[in-house]
Amino acid sequence: MAGAIQKAHGDKVTVNQKTGSGGVFDVEIDGKMVFRKWDENRFPDNKEILKAIAGQLK
Numbered sequence: 001m002a003g004a005i006q007k008a009h010g011d012k013v014t015v016n017q018k019t020g021s022g023g024v025f026d027v028e029i030d031g032k033m034v035f036r037k038w039d040e041n042r043f044p045d046n047k048e049i050l051k052a053i054a055g056q057l058k
Contacts, residue, residue, distance in 0.1 A: 004046045005053065012057060029056040 002015045020026075025037035027049055034052040035044050 001044075001046055001049060004050065008050050009053060009057070013053065027052070029053060032056070 002017060005013060005015050023037065025035075025043060026033060027035040027044065029052065034056070035049060037043060
């Protein structure tokens with residue numbers, strides 16, 4: 001997913017990855033949580049996250 005984000009948005013974004021435990025997968029944009037695997041009970045697809053990022057970059 002990090003590669004897809006960088007490919008889509010280039011130098012407009014910085015991707016930071018942190019190791020978690022227990023299958024944690026959260027996506028934050030400028031401190032705002034846009035996806036939590038814990039809440040959704042699923043892993044997001046790239047399109048979903050890319051759309052959220054594009055919405056925040058406007």
